[in-house]
Amino acid sequence: MGSSVAYVNGAVYVDEFDQNILNVDDNIYDASCSTGTYSNQVRAMRRVELSCRTVTTAQPLAADHPRATSIALDVSSPxxxxxxxxxDVVISLVPFVHHPTVIRAAIRGKxxxxxxxxxxPAIRxxxxxxxxxxxxxxxxxxxxxxxxHLYAIKTIDEVHSKGGKVKEFYSFCGGLPAPECSDNPLRFKFSWSPRGALLSQHNPASFxxxxxxxxxxxxxLMAQAKPYHIIDGYSFVxxxxxxxxxxxxxxxxxxxETVVRGSLRYEGNPEFxxxxxxxxxxxTQERNWLSGREDVTxxxxxxxAVGADSDEEGALISRIQELCAFSNDEEMERIVSGLRWIGLFSDRKATPRGNLLDTLCAELEKLMSFQPGERDLVMLQHKFVIEWKGGKKKTITSTxxxxxxxxxYxxxxxxVGVTCGVATQLMLDGEPALNVAGVLAPYKAEICDPIRIALESEGIKLIERTI
Structure with missing residues (x-):
């Protein structure tokens, strides 16, 4: 049988004329992954079906792919x-809670x-x-x-093959605005859900x-943020x-003995x-006073939210100081200024969405989305502290x-799009390690190496240094 790929809110790569991809996508960020991140070979060869909740969203995504079609489809569709x-393959880029629904359909459809x-756990x-x-x-x-994963496994396997031990491992990644675009109090912009981005900074952590x-x-969690140097010119925490x-x-x-994986933000963001x-x-708790209100400021x-006696700015700031226990006056002034920038001291009408988080996100979506001409930054660094035979230690970074x-783009x-795409292409090309029945993730060289090599041919590569 020929191959076909289905894209359920996501991105695709294929290589033979008879192979089809279904891409199921659910949001603007993933939509950007589905366009323009394919290699020239993929663009020319495979059939791609791009699906979003509405066909009007899917159509522009298919415009640049000569063998793509667009449909309206989501995980609840009959x-x-x-x-x-x-x-032949479905690329599921829906929110993670919906992957099991797509996988069950894939089980039924082989x-x-x-x-x-x-x-x-639900996938497992x-x-x-x-x-x-x-x-x-x-x-x-x-x-x-x-x-x-691809570059962690590469370096770890190389160290082990030479008789070394990885005594400490650190990995930090951030999806951020480029420095010149980090021009707001949070020094952050949203290419995806503000809700998800904020909640990711309010999770428990273990290491x-x-x-x-x-x-x-x-x-x-935010109190754990510490300055972290990767490359000169950036002020990361x-x-x-x-x-x-x-x-x-x-x-x-x-x-x-030490294993830490974490996230990067610019200085000032965690305190805010x-x-x-x-x-x-x-x-995220639903509040009656945030439902059905169109006139609330x-x-x-x-x-x-803060339980102040009145909505006069002085009373609000006084209560905020009590709650936040700022470390110094400079921090207090910076954060109050940021709250003012958002408009939280103003008579501007709010957009209530049932709970405080989503109501705040309604404001941040207006203020902190990427604008035309702006660009983002993906920064990822692994740091390995290696102990060689004889006890000598070295540090390797991969950035x-x-x-x-x-x-x-x-x-x-x-x-994200190119990595997902080349992995899909390798699967359809019959790469043995990517065609094993079961639930897989790239934690072994036989899976990681072919994806990493293909990714490097697309210009995405971590630079390794010994310090």
Whole structure:
């Protein structure tokens, strides 16, 4: 049978005329991945079906691909099974909670699946059915997760082959505005959901340090952010992200005493987000007073959020100082100025969305989206502290600095879309390690190496240095 690829909100690559891809996509960011991030060979060869919730969203994505068609389709569609079954692979770039729905359709249709998301417990629960259907569900082939795995495994395997031990492993990644575009109080812009971006800074985290597990509650995560130098000219801070502990096993480094994976932001961002948390703005609980209100002002919402006596600016600032316990006057002035920039002290009408977080996001979407001519930055660095035979220690860094194109493709779209695309292409080309029945992720050289080599041919490569 010929090959076909289905794109459920995502990005695709294929190589033979008879192969079809279904791409199922659900958001603007993933849509950018589905366009323009394919190699010339892929553009010319494979059939791609691009799906979004509405056909008007999908049509522009298909315009640049000569063998692409566009349809309206999402995970709740009764036609999902039919579309999935008629393709050779489905690329699922829907929110991670919906991947199991796509995978179940793929099991019924005997269709392979590619995602850029972590293997969740819900996906892992489907592994027996995936194997029984003799299909491959390949996950974690974006940038983080994805590119990070490819180069972690490369360096770790090289160190082990020379008799060395990886005693410490650090990995930090950030999707950020380019420095010249980080021109707001959070020094951040949204190429995807503001909700998801903010909540990612309010998760608990665990990591290994000196052989011991360190756990950070979500309300204290931003207080863990520390200055982190990668390349001159950038003012990064880094903080741990979710659970790093399993990666000692995933990466095959039982000798490691410290394992930390985390995120990057620009200086000043964590303090601002921490203030928002303390004021209650990341609260997702539904509030009656945030439903059905069209006349409420932002300063009235701020008063309700912080519990101030009135919505006069002086009273609001006084209450904010009580809640936030700023470290100094300079920090207080900077954050209050930022709140003023958002409009939270103003008479401007709010856009209530049922809870404080989504109501705040309604304002941030207007103020902090990328504008024409602006570009983003993907920065990723691994740091390995190596112990060689005889006890001598060296540090190896592996770094990706990828800027988006002005009025072109973003760095995030390129790094996620191309990685996902070449992995899909390799699967369809019959790469043995990418055609094993089961739930896969790139934690072994036989999976990582072919993807990494193909990715480098597309110009995405981490630069390694020994220091």
């Amino acid at each position: 036609d999902l099974d039919t579309h999935v079954a008629s393709h 269709t392979n699946v590619v995602t850029t998301s972590y293997v969740s 629960e489907l592994e027996a059915q995936v194997k029984e259907a003799r299909i491959t569900v390949l996950n974690e082939v974006g940038v983080d997760p994805g590119v990070d 290994l340090q000196d052989g011991k597990v360190v756990s950070i509650p979500n309300d204290e 880094a903080y741990p992200n979710r659970d790093s502990v399993p990666f000692r096993e995933f990466y095959g480094i039982p000798e490691a 987000v921490q203030a928002l948390i303390r004021m209650g703005w990341l609260d 932002l300063k009235e919402l701020l008063r309700r 990706l600095e990828l800027l988006g194109d002005t009025n072109g 973003s760095g995030m779209a390129k790094s």
